[in-house]
Every structure is written in structure tokens, then in C-alpha cells.
Amino acid sequence: MSIIHVNNSQRLNKELVAMQQQQALNRYMERSKEREQTVKDLQTKNPFEVGKPERVIFRKSRINPRNGLALERIIRKNDLFPISYLEAGLKAAKPICRIEVRDSIGRVLGYGTGFLVSPSLLLTNNHVLENEEAALFSLAQFNYELDLNYKERESKNFRFAPQRFFMTNQKLDFTLVAVDEVSGSGTHLSDFGYLPLKPQKGKALEGEHVSIVQHPSGAPKAIAIRENKITDIFEDFVHYETDTLEGSSGSAVFNDEWEVIALHHAGVRNPNDPSTFIANEGIRISSILQYIMEHYADLSDEQRKFLDYLSRGWEFTDKKREDILVEDLGLDWYKGTTGYDPKFLGSEYEVPHPTLRPDLEQDIALLKNGSKELDYTHFSIVMSKSRRLAFYTVVNIDGAKLIRLKREKKWHFDPRIDEKYQCGPELYKNNPLDRGHLVRRLDPVWGETAAKANKDTFHFTNCSPQHKHFNQKTWLDLEDYLLHHAENFNLTGTVFTGPIFRSDDMIYRGVQIPADFWKIAVIVKKGSGLSVTGYLQSQKNLINNLEFAYGKYKTFQVPIVRIEALTGLDFGNLRNHDPIGQLESTIGLVIDTFEDIIL
Incomplete structure (x- = not known):
């Protein structure tokens, strides 16, 4: 068996290719044990049983209901295809071209492969077209293939137009570049069509087979069809094996289904025999598109027009946000508000406020009446003077009475404490920082006072600066899970949430931005009393550069005592009801899916 890999013997930047191959090998080795278990699972189960639930659901949704053999094919019960599969493959191969990499005086430096993803944009590797200058002198050669008589068809050469659109990233090893609409011989680029890209994850499962259309070593177009099994799926990359020649x-x-799932870019060399390869690596299309979405706001209006076809159905988050509307509610709004109820779960399961370490106690921003807790509808908050953010929040959730209401558009300072202890709109304007709700907006929105609770969550006291990708994805995944179970099973619960304050937290616009956040969920399990679980998530790799941050993060289920040590809060008896309270690990349990949570 020979493994498809990147042939760069003629390329100048060999160091970059070697680095990418080494990174691919590192990823391969890190997953060795997990991959061995997956292979064993796939020998006894089908990919739908082995894959992550959300990925499996999306994968099934991609299958045409008229294709009755598709499910059986994926679980390896049947390898039959409709004859139209070959026709669809020919259509998918048409937008794929050979890239002839040239220097400024026309010398050929090497070859690569690329493919059109819109009527005017082409996708390839960063190490094929590293910069605008490389693209300016290189050619996209379409129709470079053999006919039925094994004679070369007439290829069509197109110039790149990097001055019109060029986006590249070395980490994800991709380049997206504009192509001239007409070749030197008068052929229109539109004659070759394009491959639409889907931003959703889950377009393939471990154990499934993939096909790769390529220009191997710069030769006429070829295909490695279906003899390429996916062996591992990472956040940004996918590994697969194949029985074919160099690619x-x-x-x-x-x-x-002839959907593009990855951009091939590197081979994984055998650490015991560097002359052979043990796997291949591609960059997941979903990760490339996520990067493009995140940098959409950095583009000019003319550049954005190039993404019109590529981005249909996408959701962009623009860093140039609308002005934050601020409303003064007045002191009368807060009259009669009792806040968090410690006996909400029952008098026998009283859950009091945590106590603060003595030095933190001195840092509490007291209300003008001298009390410590800011009481809102169904939740309460204790604020830090020095950080101008909440030490913690705590909310009562009644799953049987939850009401779905629309988001408020206005935010509020709380007049019961000095405004200087609250981070207002000046912190969040024109950057990727979200006003991250600490008490989730939906959690206290239940019962007759749901509307008031909904508005109460839009206080600056209830938000903490969170990078938009942390707030909109990572934390919400966990919050959705907790709320879903409360709502579906009519559960009542108590949830504590807050940031972790560290002395070395980055300072931005005069505010130290927390890198980590914690959450403690308290429920009553039938027949076994309280169950208390703690969670920790980090946005540290997202906030190092607030203008151009990009990264991934993990969720951990951690012992309550670890949260206490990190925050200086004492939750008293709650730690005795923690199912992982005796866990020896100082990190905790990685939560990849919510089935990993121990209640």
C-alpha cells in the first residue's frame, strides 16, 4: 500500500512543508490509543454508533432520501452505487485544476492542485500559494486531463487576481484567491463550474471512505476513489489512508455525496521509516470557512462581494457592531425584588450563598444601603470593586415554568451601586468582546415574573467580557444542556457562575479580562439527594490578541474544591455532594459530549 502525500520536491519552501508534516505526525501520535480503540469499535459497530451524536445526526441529514443504499453503504453492508455516482463525480472534478507555480521571470517552481469554490474564487494550500506575489505569477490550468484515448485534452490557463481578493492562513494551510474570469484563449471561467462549500461539521464519520481528485506530481487529473478510509477526526484536521499513488x-x-469535506495538505511520515507514510491529513472545510467568517469584517466592500456565492446561508459576526443602547430603569424597578432563594430546592436542601475569603470580602462592592447582594428576579449577584465584575452569580431555575421570550435590546446600569464599579458599553464597543451573560438570559425567565427576569438579565452587573466565539459557542453548549434537562424533565435547579480572577489577567481598556470561567450546577436526584457538578472553561487562547484572535478551547468537569481554590469562594456542604469530589486529577474530566458528564 502506498499512501497519498504531498509531493513538494520542486517547491522552494521545504521548511514549511516539513513543519506541517511534523505537526500532522504529532497529531497522529497523540491520538494513537484512541484511534486503536476506534478501529476496534468499527470492527464490531457501524460508524453511526461510533461517531459523536451531533456529527451523526448531521451526517444522516446530508443523505438524499431517494438514495436507499447510502445508509447501508456507510455501515459497510453494501457497496453498490447508482450509476449516476460516476456522473456526479465527473461534474465534481470539473472545477479542479492544476496550479503551475512560477516565479517573476516565468520559471516553473512546482505544481499543486486547487479548485473553484465560487464563480471567481479558488481554494488551495498556503504552501502552494504563500503570498500575493506567488499567486500573481502562477497559473490555474483547467481541463488538464486525459481523454478516453489517453491523449491530453486542451488545457485552459487562467491568471490569478490576488490584487482583487487574497486571503491565506499558514496554520490552516489554505489560500483563497480570485481568478481572472476569462483565459488568454477566451474561455470563460464559468465553463468549469464550482464546488459549493458547507460550513457545518459532520459531513463524514470515522470509518467512512472518501475520494480525492488531484493532479499527482503535476500530472494530468486523477482520482483515488473511495479506497480512502477516515481514521481520525480532529477539531481542524482529518486523517485518512489510501491505496493510490503520490498526490x-x-x-x-x-x-x-461529492461534498468537499477537507483540503488535502500533508502526509504523515512513519516515525520508524521516514521514507514511508502512515496516513494523510486534510484541513476540515468547516474550519476554513469558520476562519473566513471570523475575518469577514476585515474585508473591504469590494472584497466582500467575492464571498457572495461562497457564503450563501452563512452567519457573519461583524466586529463593527451596533451602538449599545443603555436605559435607566430607576430605583422603583427594584422594589420588592427578593433575588435568589436558598431554599428553592426544598427546606431540607438549603443552598446558601458562598462565603468569600477575607481579602475578597473587603473587595465587595456594597450597595448604597450597605448590603452585599444585588437581588434581581430569581437571581442574585455579588460584585467586585477592584475588577468591576461579579465575583459570582446564582440563579433559581424552574424547568416546569420556563417561558421563551425575545431578547431585550437595551442594557442597564444598576443604580443601587456606584456606576464606577460596573463595566459599561465603553469596554465592548468595536471589538470581539461580547457582553457575556453570567446568569444565562433564559434561566430565570419562568413564572409570572418572567418578563421582569428577562429584562433583569440585561444589567451590566450580570455580564463579563467574553470573546464572541467563547460566549456564542463554548459556554452556550453547556448552558443549553443544563437548561434542556431542566425544561424537558421539569427539574428545579440552582446554578452558580462566575469568572476566575488572576493577577496576571490581560488588561484591556483599563479592565482585567478574565481568561477562565466556572459554573456549578445543583440539582436534586430522585432517591439520592443533591448532585453538585462543577465545570471550568477557558478563553485564554482567544483573548491574547483581541482584534485577530482565533482558537479552540475545552470544557472540563472539575471537582468543586478546585473551583473553590481558584476563586476564593467557599461553598460549604456542596462539595460533599460532588460525584467526582475524590478525583485525583488536578485538571478534571474533558467534556467532549454531554454524555461525558458525571452527575
Whole structure:
């Protein structure tokens, strides 16, 4: 068996290719044990049983209901295809081209592969077209293939137009570049069509087979069809094996529906025999598109027009946000508000406020009447003077009475404490920082006072600066899970949430931005009393550069005592009801899916 890998013997930047191959090998080795278990699972189960639930659900949704053999094919019960599969493959191969990499005086430096993803944009590897200058002198050669008589068809050469659109990233090893609409011979680029890209994850499962259309070593177009099994899926990358000859950088990796799932870019060398390869690596299309979405706001209006076809159905988050509307509610709004109820779960399960370490106690921003807790509808908050953010929040949730209401548009300072202890709109304007709700907006919105609770969550006291990708994805995944179970099973619960204050937290606009956040969920399990679980998530790799941050993060279920040590809060008896309270690990349990949570 020979493994498809990147042939760069003619490329100048060999150091970059070597680095990418080493990174691919590192990822391969890190997953060795997990991959061995997955292989064993796939020998006894089908990919739908082995894959992550959300990925499996999306994968099934991609299958045409008229394709009755598709499910059986994925679980390896049947390898039959409709004859139209070959026709669809020919159509998918048409937008794929050879890239002839040239220097400024026309010398050929090497070859790669690329493919059109819109009527005017082409996708390839960063190490094929590293910069605008490389693209300016290189050619996209379409129709470079053999006909039925094994004679070369007439290829069509197109110039790149990097001055009109060029986006590249070395970490994800991709380049997206504009192509001239007409070739030197008068052929229109539109004659070759394009491959639409889908931003959703889950377009393939471990154990499934993929096909790769390529220009191997710069030769006429070829295909490695279906003899390429996916062996591992990472956050940004996918590994697969194949029985074929050398391939080319920038090839399109397809699933059986001829959807592009990855951009091929590197081979994984055998650490015991560097002359052979043990796997291949592609960059997940979902990760590339996520990067493009995140940098959409950095583009000019003319550049954005190039993404019109590519981005249909996408959701962009623009860093140039609308002005934050601020409303003064007046002191009368807060009259009669009792806040968090410690006996909400029952008098026998009283859950009091945590106590603060003596030095933190001195840092509490007291209300003008001298009390410590800011009481809102169904939740309460204790604020820090020095950090101008909450030490913690705590909320009562009644799953049987939850009401879905629309988001408020206005935010509020709380007049019961000095405004200087509250971070207002000046912190969040024109950057990727979200006003991250600490008490989730939906949690206290239940019962007759739901509307008041909904508005109460839009206080600056209830938000903490969170990078938009942390707030909109990571934390919400966990909050959705907790709320879903409360709502579906009519549960009542208590949830504590807050940031972790560290002395070395980054200072931005005069505010130290917390890098980590914690959450403690308290429920009553039938027949076994309280169950208390703690969670920790970090946005540290997202806030190092607030203007251009990009990264991934993990969720951990951690012992309550670890949260206490990190925050200086004492939750008293709650730690005795923690199912992982005796866990020896100082990190905790990684939560990849919510089935990993121990209640």
C-alpha cells in the first residue's frame, strides 16, 4: 500500500512543508490509543454508533432520501452505487485544476492542485500559494486531463487576481484567491463550474471512505476513489489512508455525496521509516470557512462581494457592531425584588450563598444601603470593586415554568451601586468582546415574573467580557444542556457562575479580562439527594490578541474544591455532594459530549 502525500520536491519552501508534516505526525501520535480503540469499535459497530451524536445526526441529514443504499453503504453492508455516482463525480472534478507555480521571470517552481469554490474564487494550500506575489505569477490550468484515448485534452490557463481578493492562513494551510474570469484563449471561467462549500461539521464519520481528485506530481487529473478510509477526526484536521499513488497539495477530499469535506495538505511520515507514510491529513472545510467568517469584517466592500456565492446561508459576526443602547430603569424597578432563594430546592436542601475569603470580602462592592447582594428576579449577584465584575452569580431555575421570550435590546446600569464599579458599553464597543451573560438570559425567565427576569438579565452587573466565539459557542453548549434537562424533565435547579480572577489577567481598556470561567450546577436526584457538578472553561487562547484572535478551547468537569481554590469562594456542604469530589486529577474530566458528564 502506498499512501497519498504531498509531493513538494520542486517547491522552494521545504521548511514549511516539513513543519506541517511534523505537526500532522504529532497529531497522529497523540491520538494513537484512541484511534486503536476506534478501529476496534468499527470492527464490531457501524460508524453511526461510533461517531459523536451531533456529527451523526448531521451526517444522516446530508443523505438524499431517494438514495436507499447510502445508509447501508456507510455501515459497510453494501457497496453498490447508482450509476449516476460516476456522473456526479465527473461534474465534481470539473472545477479542479492544476496550479503551475512560477516565479517573476516565468520559471516553473512546482505544481499543486486547487479548485473553484465560487464563480471567481479558488481554494488551495498556503504552501502552494504563500503570498500575493506567488499567486500573481502562477497559473490555474483547467481541463488538464486525459481523454478516453489517453491523449491530453486542451488545457485552459487562467491568471490569478490576488490584487482583487487574497486571503491565506499558514496554520490552516489554505489560500483563497480570485481568478481572472476569462483565459488568454477566451474561455470563460464559468465553463468549469464550482464546488459549493458547507460550513457545518459532520459531513463524514470515522470509518467512512472518501475520494480525492488531484493532479499527482503535476500530472494530468486523477482520482483515488473511495479506497480512502477516515481514521481520525480532529477539531481542524482529518486523517485518512489510501491505496493510490503520490498526490498533490490542495486536492479536494470528497464524501460519497461529492461534498468537499477537507483540503488535502500533508502526509504523515512513519516515525520508524521516514521514507514511508502512515496516513494523510486534510484541513476540515468547516474550519476554513469558520476562519473566513471570523475575518469577514476585515474585508473591504469590494472584497466582500467575492464571498457572495461562497457564503450563501452563512452567519457573519461583524466586529463593527451596533451602538449599545443603555436605559435607566430607576430605583422603583427594584422594589420588592427578593433575588435568589436558598431554599428553592426544598427546606431540607438549603443552598446558601458562598462565603468569600477575607481579602475578597473587603473587595465587595456594597450597595448604597450597605448590603452585599444585588437581588434581581430569581437571581442574585455579588460584585467586585477592584475588577468591576461579579465575583459570582446564582440563579433559581424552574424547568416546569420556563417561558421563551425575545431578547431585550437595551442594557442597564444598576443604580443601587456606584456606576464606577460596573463595566459599561465603553469596554465592548468595536471589538470581539461580547457582553457575556453570567446568569444565562433564559434561566430565570419562568413564572409570572418572567418578563421582569428577562429584562433583569440585561444589567451590566450580570455580564463579563467574553470573546464572541467563547460566549456564542463554548459556554452556550453547556448552558443549553443544563437548561434542556431542566425544561424537558421539569427539574428545579440552582446554578452558580462566575469568572476566575488572576493577577496576571490581560488588561484591556483599563479592565482585567478574565481568561477562565466556572459554573456549578445543583440539582436534586430522585432517591439520592443533591448532585453538585462543577465545570471550568477557558478563553485564554482567544483573548491574547483581541482584534485577530482565533482558537479552540475545552470544557472540563472539575471537582468543586478546585473551583473553590481558584476563586476564593467557599461553598460549604456542596462539595460533599460532588460525584467526582475524590478525583485525583488536578485538571478534571474533558467534556467532549454531554454524555461525558458525571452527575
